[in-house]
Amino acid sequence: MGEIVKAGKQFDGIREGNEPAQYLTFMLGGEMFAISILNIKEIIEFGQLTLVPMMPAFICGVINLRGSVVPVVDMSVRFGRHASEITRRSCIVIIEVESEGEKQDIGVVVDTVNEVLEIPVTDIEPSPSFGARIRADFIYGMGKINGKFVIILSVNHVLSIDEMAVLSQVGEASLEMLASS
């Protein structure tokens, strides 16, 4: 699984310049988040997840997406929260992550998807240096929607393949240490 996750400076799906970009908004643990639609391949209903042993906690398993194996990340666990509660509104957002010229699809479990919205660049504020309940580098910016702020995620940081691989190795190493002690 480590091979699928690599990091680096990649295309974050967010346009440069003053052109308004479109974002998919979704709910996670009662909070609204947004991802640039250029990163999103498709949205599917939650279901038929295959559990894989020895995976880090934030990877809930893999799905078969038209013959391809796609790892599914529980975004809530990735943010250091409790695992997402699966309901009939739960969805898997298939996100395309690009690293070192290779494209990789990763599924992300969300509580519910809302809307595709256009947010002008002028309505995106820089991410706060403190006070957010998720890591600052996971936030691309704070988008203003109807007077409220929505967290625009930096997909390539949240789904950084390298970081996830490292976390996976750390998890394995600590398990081995526990077993040997």
Add this chain to the structure above:
Amino acid sequence: MEELDEIVEDGGEDYNEEVLDDFHDEIHVSDLHRVVRANEEIKKVIRISSGVNLVALNAMLIAKRSGERSCGFAVVSSELRVFSRNLQVAMADLGALIFGLVRDAAAIKKQQQRRGHFVAIALMGKPMSSKVVAVLACLEERIQTTEEEIGKDWLHLGIQLGRVLQLCETGRSLSRSAKIEAVYGGDMTITLKHVASRIEETVDEIFNTLKQLRIQLAE
């Protein structure tokens, strides 16, 4: 009157159960079955229609990713989003109507059971029988009111079903347009066709289930 209401509500449960059982046959079980069947079908349609939202979102996403090549498909996909929202509202109304129908059907079943109890008491000639006649009259009135409510509920359900079917016709036109627009998608044609087919399948599934339900209601 308050005392009568109390007796009507508690159902005179101190009385002989064996005699009471004979009167349970009066309950219109078929009506209740009809409501339960309609409720199941509507739940199924509501489940499918929530999928339309995902299909519409996916159509929009793929259209945006395709860019200029699929501007026609983008127009259809945004119309599909409007359709999906309207469908959700219509489904919520349909859900509220069937909820009211289930509630009234359950209420009438209870009232008929109580009537059975009191008829049994009257027939047994127990000391309280004189009061029972008044209670029965009160119950009859309630049953009549609930029956009228159920009649209205069925009527509204039929009307709402007609509206949703009309809405689905719009969805079917949109799915046909999506299929046509997909052809002009250049190298994205296959993906767009796949999305267009999913739109068609979902809308057809809702349409056919609703049509089936309308036939059931007309029986």
